[in-house]
Amino acid sequence: MAPIAVTPLSPPSPTLDNTSKLTKAGAETILSKTISNGSPAVADLDASKLIFTRNLSPKNVVAPNSPEVWSQNYTSDHMLTVRWTEQSGWEAPEIRPYGPLSLMPTASVFHYATECFEGMKAYRGFDGKVRLFRPERNARRFLQSATRIALPGFPPEEFLKLLKKFVGVEAPKWVSEPGQFIYLRPTMIATAPAIGIQRPREALLYVMMVMMPSLGDPSAVPPSVTASAGTGSGQAPEAKRLAAAGMRLLASRHDMIRAWPGGFGSAKVGANYGPTLVAQGEARARGYDQILWLFGDECFVTEAGGSNFFVLWKTAQGRTELITAPLGDGVILEGVTRASVLDLVRRTRPDVDVVERKFTMHEIVQAADQGRLIEAFGAGTAFFISPCSDIHFRGVDVSLPLAKGVTADFARAIRQALKDIMYGSQQHEWGVVVEEEKI
Amino acid sequence: MAPIAVTPLSPPSPTLDNTSKLTKAGAETILSKTISNGSPAVADLDASKLIFTRNLSPKNVVAPNSPEVWSQNYTSDHMLTVRWTEQSGWEAPEIRPYGPLSLMPTASVFHYATECFEGMKAYRGFDGKVRLFRPERNARRFLQSATRIALPGFPPEEFLKLLKKFVGVEAPKWVSEPGQFIYLRPTMIATAPAIGIQRPREALLYVMMVMMPSLGDPSAVPPSVTASAGTGSGQAPEAKRLAAAGMRLLASRHDMIRAWPGGFGSAKVGANYGPTLVAQGEARARGYDQILWLFGDECFVTEAGGSNFFVLWKTAQGRTELITAPLGDGVILEGVTRASVLDLVRRTRPDVDVVERKFTMHEIVQAADQGRLIEAFGAGTAFFISPCSDIHFRGVDVSLPLAKGVTADFARAIRQALKDIMYGSQQHEWGVVVEEEKI
Numbered sequence: 001m002a003p004i005a006v007t008p009l010s011p012p013s014p015t016l017d018n019t020s021k022l023t024k025a026g027a028e029t030i031l032s033k034t035i036s037n038g039s040p041a042v043a044d045l046d047a048s049k050l051i052f053t054r055n056l057s058p059k060n061v062v063a064p065n066s067p068e069v070w071s072q073n074y075t076s077d078h079m080l081t082v083r084w085t086e087q088s089g090w091e092a093p094e095i096r097p098y099g100p101l102s103l104m105p106t107a108s109v110f111h112y113a114t115e116c117f118e119g120m121k122a123y124r125g126f127d128g129k130v131r132l133f134r135p136e137r138n139a140r141r142f143l144q145s146a147t148r149i150a151l152p153g154f155p156p157e158e159f160l161k162l163l164k165k166f167v168g169v170e171a172p173k174w175v176s177e178p179g180q181f182i183y184l185r186p187t188m189i190a191t192a193p194a195i196g197i198q199r200p201r202e203a204l205l206y207v208m209m210v211m212m213p214s215l216g217d218p219s220a221v222p223p224s225v226t227a228s229a230g231t232g233s234g235q236a237p238e239a240k241r242l243a244a245a246g247m248r249l250l251a252s253r254h255d256m257i258r259a260w261p262g263g264f265g266s267a268k269v270g271a272n273y274g275p276t277l278v279a280q281g282e283a284r285a286r287g288y289d290q291i292l293w294l295f296g297d298e299c300f301v302t303e304a305g306g307s308n309f310f311v312l313w314k315t316a317q318g319r320t321e322l323i324t325a326p327l328g329d330g331v332i333l334e335g336v337t338r339a340s341v342l343d344l345v346r347r348t349r350p351d352v353d354v355v356e357r358k359f360t361m362h363e364i365v366q367a368a369d370q371g372r373l374i375e376a377f378g379a380g381t382a383f384f385i386s387p388c389s390d391i392h393f394r395g396v397d398v399s400l401p402l403a404k405g406v407t408a409d410f411a412r413a414i415r416q417a418l419k420d421i422m423y424g425s426q427q428h429e430w431g432v433v434v435e436e437e438k439i
Numbered sequence: 440m441a442p443i444a445v446t447p448l449s450p451p452s453p454t455l456d457n458t459s460k461l462t463k464a465g466a467e468t469i470l471s472k473t474i475s476n477g478s479p480a481v482a483d484l485d486a487s488k489l490i491f492t493r494n495l496s497p498k499n500v501v502a503p504n505s506p507e508v509w510s511q512n513y514t515s516d517h518m519l520t521v522r523w524t525e526q527s528g529w530e531a532p533e534i535r536p537y538g539p540l541s542l543m544p545t546a547s548v549f550h551y552a553t554e555c556f557e558g559m560k561a562y563r564g565f566d567g568k569v570r571l572f573r574p575e576r577n578a579r580r581f582l583q584s585a586t587r588i589a590l591p592g593f594p595p596e597e598f599l600k601l602l603k604k605f606v607g608v609e610a611p612k613w614v615s616e617p618g619q620f621i622y623l624r625p626t627m628i629a630t631a632p633a634i635g636i637q638r639p640r641e642a643l644l645y646v647m648m649v650m651m652p653s654l655g656d657p658s659a660v661p662p663s664v665t666a667s668a669g670t671g672s673g674q675a676p677e678a679k680r681l682a683a684a685g686m687r688l689l690a691s692r693h694d695m696i697r698a699w700p701g702g703f704g705s706a707k708v709g710a711n712y713g714p715t716l717v718a719q720g721e722a723r724a725r726g727y728d729q730i731l732w733l734f735g736d737e738c739f740v741t742e743a744g745g746s747n748f749f750v751l752w753k754t755a756q757g758r759t760e761l762i763t764a765p766l767g768d769g770v771i772l773e774g775v776t777r778a779s780v781l782d783l784v785r786r787t788r789p790d791v792d793v794v795e796r797k798f799t800m801h802e803i804v805q806a807a808d809q810g811r812l813i814e815a816f817g818a819g820t821a822f823f824i825s826p827c828s829d830i831h832f833r834g835v836d837v838s839l840p841l842a843k844g845v846t847a848d849f850a851r852a853i854r855q856a857l858k859d860i861m862y863g864s865q866q867h868e869w870g871v872v873v874e875e876e877k878i
Contacts, residue, residue, distance in 0.1 A: 015454065019539045072635045073545055100458045101549075102539045105647050106512055110540075110628050113552035113709030114716070150716035185634060189549050190713075195624060195649050196511045197712055197745055199720050208544050210634050255769075257701030262694050264714045270552030271710030273636055274629075275703045277553070277589035281638050306636055330694075 015100045016081060018107070018191040018204050043089035045082065045154035045205075047161035052169070054439065055097035061174060062211065069211045076174045076182065076209040080166040083191075084152045086201040093162050095169055098208060104193035108200045114190035115270040116145035119381040122167045122182050122209075122434065124175040125424030130167065131431040133422050135160055137336045141268060142186055148267040150199045151188050159186075163207060167434045170209055179423060183212045183382070212382075246389030246402045247378060249304055250288035251361055252279060253394075258293040258303065261329040265302075268333060273306070280305070290378070292361075292391055295331060299361040299393075302331055307378030307386065308338035311364060312352070312410050314372040319353050322410075326356040337379040340430065341414055348417070361393050368398045376400055377411040385415040454541045455520060457630040457643050482528035484521065484593035484644075486600035491608070493878065494536035500613060501650065508650045515613045515621065515648040519605040522630075523591045525640040532601050534608055537647060543632035547639045553629035554709040555584035558820040561606045561621050561648075561873065563614040564863030569606060570870040572861050574599055576775045580707060581625055587706040589638045590627050598625075602646060606873045609648055618862060622651045622821070651821075685828030685841045686817060688743055689727035690800055691718060692833075697732040697742065700768040704741075707772060712745070719744070729817070731800075731830055734770060738800040738832075741770055746817035746825065747777035750803060751791070751849050753811040758792050761849075765795040776818040779869065780853055787856070800832050807837045815839055816850040824854040 055077040062068040075098050082093040108114045118138045123131050139156035147153055163186065175182045186207045190200030252258070256279045258272070259265020265272060279291050290305030302325050303309055310324045322345055325332050346354050367373040376388040387408035391398040402408050420426040424433075494516040501507040514537050521532040547553045557577045562570050578595035586592055602625065614621045625646045629639030691697070695718050697711065698704020704711060718730050729744030741764050742748055749763045761784055764771050785793050806812040815827040826847035830837040841847050859865040863872075 015541055017539075071633070073543075073632050075545065079544060098544070100456075100541045101544055102454050102541045104512075105518060105537070105540055105626070105645055106514065106624075106649070108713075109549060110554055110626060111556050111624070111709055112712035112716070113554065114713040115549055115552065117550050148717065149713045150720065183634070185545075185550070187544070187549060193512050194510070195622070197716070197719070199716050206544055210545070255701045257699060260696060260699035260702065262696035263699065263702075269714065270550055271714055273551035274547075274553040274588045275708065275710055277551070277636070277638050278587065280636070281589065 015102045016096070016204075017102045018083070018202075019102055019104045019193065041089075042087070043091070045090040045093070045158040045162075047093065047158045047165065049092040050162065050165055051092050051094040051096075052439075053094060053096040057097070058173075061176070064177075064180065064211075065213045069213050072210060072212060074211045076170045076211075078166070078170060080162060080207040082162070082205040084203045084205065090152075090154065095166055101204070101206075103191055106193040106195050108190035108192050108194060111195070112190070112197060113269070113271045113274075114149055114151060114200050114203075116142070116149050116151060116188050116268055117270070118142045118145075118184075118186040118268060120163075120184040120186070121381060121422075122171060122175055122184060123422040123424075123431075124171070124178050124180045125422075125431075126178045127424040128178065129424055130171040130175060130434045130436060131422060131424060132164070132167065132434060133418075133432070134336050134340065134430045135163065135432055137339070138186070139163070141334065141336075142188070145267040145269050146188050148264055149269045149271075151190060151203050152200075154205075159205075164434050165437075166207055166209075168436045169439055171434065172436050172438060174209060174211070181212070181422075183210045184208075185210060246387045246400070246408070247290060247304070248288045248390045249290055249292040249388055249392070250283040250286060251292045251299075251391060251393040252294050256291075257295060258291075259295075259331045261331060263330065266327070266330040266333055272333075286392075288392065292393075294361055298358075300358050301325060301361055301364065303333065304378040304388070305383075307380035307383055308332065308335040310341065310377050310379060311359070311367075311373070312375040313364075313367045314374065315353075316370075316372070320351060320374070321353045321355055323355045323357065323359050326358060335380055337381060337384070337418075340418060341379050341385070344414060344417055361391075364391065365393065365396055365398055368400075373398070373400060375402065375408045375410050377408065385411050385418070387411040454539045455535070455643075456541045457522070457546070457641075458541055458543045458632065480528075481526070482530070484529040484532070484597045484601075486532065486597045486604065488531040489601065489604055490531050490533040490535075491878075492533060492535040496536070497612075500615070503616075503619065503650075504652045508652050511649060511651060513650045515609045515650075517605070517609060518648075519601060519646040521601070521644040523642045523644065529591075529593065534605055540643070540645075542630055545632040545634050547629035547631050547633060550634070551629070551636060552708070552710045552713075553588055553590060553639050553642075555581070555588050555590060555627050555707055556709070557581045557584075557623075557625040557707060559602075559623040559625070560820060560861075561610060561614055561623060562861045562863075562870075563610070563617050563619045564861075564870075565617045566863040567617065568863055569610040569614060569873045569875060570861060570863060571603070571606065571873060572857075572871070573775050573779065573869045574602065574871055576778070577625070578602070580773065580775075581627070584706040584708055585627050587703055588708045588710075590629060590642050591639075593644075598644075603873050604876075605646055605648075607876045608878055610873065610875050611877060613648060613650070620651070620861075622649045623647075624649060685826045685839070685847070686729060686743070687727045687829045688729055688731040688827055688831070689722040689725060690731045690738075690830060690832040691733050695730075696734055697730075698770045699734070700770060702769065705766070705769040705772055711772075725831075727829075727831065731832075733800055737797075739797050740764060740800055740803065742772065743817040743827070744822075746819035746822055747771065747774040749780060749816050749818060750798070750806075750812070751814040752803075752806045753813065754792075755809075755811070759790060759813070760792045760794055762794045762796065762798050765797060774819055776820060776823070776857075779857060780818050780824075783853060783856055800830075803830065804832065804835055804837055807839075812837070812839060814841065814847045814849050816847065824850050824857070826850045 058077045068074045079098045083091045139160045192202035378386040389403040421428040497516045507513045518537045522530045578599045631641035817825040828842040860867040860870045
């Protein structure tokens, strides 16, 4: 086996080196951080230390719903990064040009799924202001997820300050038009090069912004995307159907369970997502958009794809009821949109009973058979409020009124009420205005 | 917020760029791979295409059980890499200098735990030959894990050919002395820069070799490591205690489970490891080495840390029985060492009944109370056969005879029999000789 070829490989843009601070810093740096009383100075996350490094090769903003946007990989010019080591704690946060990360092949995140994330959006309001939606909830959950997966903790309010700074820098260019939004992806990964199964000693917190299509708006789907429907590997077909005719759900098989009490289903950790891709692929291949995740012999309804799941029905007693799975046993994610739907309906709809309890697929089938099923919808940041048209449950097809052309007025009203807050048409404490900076 | 500092960051050695083949290759390359009948040529994994790029800055081999070895991050000079894209399939495999990986921040592996791995060892026999131990089982399981986490499949025999080539290149320098071994870590990660939750369209398969201390040999523990015991964050203290006095296990709490039926506990995917680190940290802080993972209200015994778990006891009827949790419900890993222990004992010990069935912590407590508990041990590649001295189960301390100074003769005999095969003292089909190449 003689040498055949040398492949020169160099990253196309400045790479953020995470191959090990420890290795490079060495003992001297660690010693220099030792303060007078002899205990090492482990720094907490501190937004006031923020460093800004401008991207000198900025990108163009592409048109809303253009093919680049549908790729869901069109990021803004910068990213926010903060490195952490066990010895020194959190380093100075940095807003720097968006670019590759460099890690050693032994990095914990590649082997042990030591990673967590958040999903958020920044909205350009019709009053010209940029808002985040209840961001303190995401910051708190980000901390909870990090803690669950043995990544370092941080004061959530410091993280939120940094996030606002980052949004404030990028928004003038990247969310310039009223009614636009951009997706935010806070992420934390364990970077320490250590093959042992152990608590990570080095980590990277980073946030990037990704342009996303206006899901839920049928006019937003470009013809080129429509043509690619059926490949089964992207989200575009799903988004199209969702926008046009409602979400079609395939109830999970008995032998495919997303989460379990005592597991980690309530944390936004990578480990909840990768293992669902096979089932999701099967659903797509059969013409469904998402898996409706059931749990247990009782077939309890938990989540729909990566969203929380709500049903609006008439009870046998004739009351109108909005029902969703409860928190508490750690099986479902405590969604920000979920909480907002519950709050909103409780405050504004005295005619609707709001119930968080375990409920089963059999109850849904019975309600459908008895003509009591009104609406069902997924609720989450990425897909927002997505009305459901059909559920296939082990040989039984459950059709929602939406499938027969009845508009999902309840879901639509919730969507509008939340949009009014997100885009500043209604002043509300959930819509948190971000101060912008021209750079 | 004015620019404060620019931090120049460059990787210390050639970086393997995985930021996206698609982006760089573009449509032309894809078109050029379209063969005459119009369907794209998707290449399968092919060991005959192997490319070798020599490391021109080779490292020193450090002494066995030196501090570098205890860091479990001291790798050999090269790594084996193979890239895959949905469009083109598997590229030419390459043995190249060990160095950093470069990925986009949007890479699937950072968000959705789209990753899997294997753990193996290469042994330098006392006959001078290098062997792998039942490597076809690792190759098959690697494929199963990849498939479970929606990563691309491959012919396991081609992977095995590549692995042997890699070992053949590195072994002369890195496993030079009879009785030595080196740890192999085959890994696959989803590299595609795509924020959507979808089946990965690009992946990287890589294998690295890591020097590891001789666990299980008390003389192997250097004083510096002994002194660091109690930090709770490394594996050294555990290894020390394991080697010296047997493994101390803390039974998992009711609200912390590792895996569940219908989940992915039987696949070697990252998602099974990160979520256990918090519990593992608690165990270490309380002076235990590993968690003994229980499942269900019945407290079924499943795994010990990252190893399978065996108990040797006398039954109430006076028979000697070796018992371990069964495969089938997908909760435990089908360990290569597990299978080998079962096979070996079944073939060589007619005096011992070998049983694979669900058994509970209560049965262990009862056996201990009645003086029927003989031995217990973990079985896995990394920690091999690790006799257990103590189990703490919700307020009850179960002591094995090992804790009272009785040697674990049964575990020791198994260990020796397997070692004899691994190091060629006994010729056996499980020990697969690897042809070496001087480079």
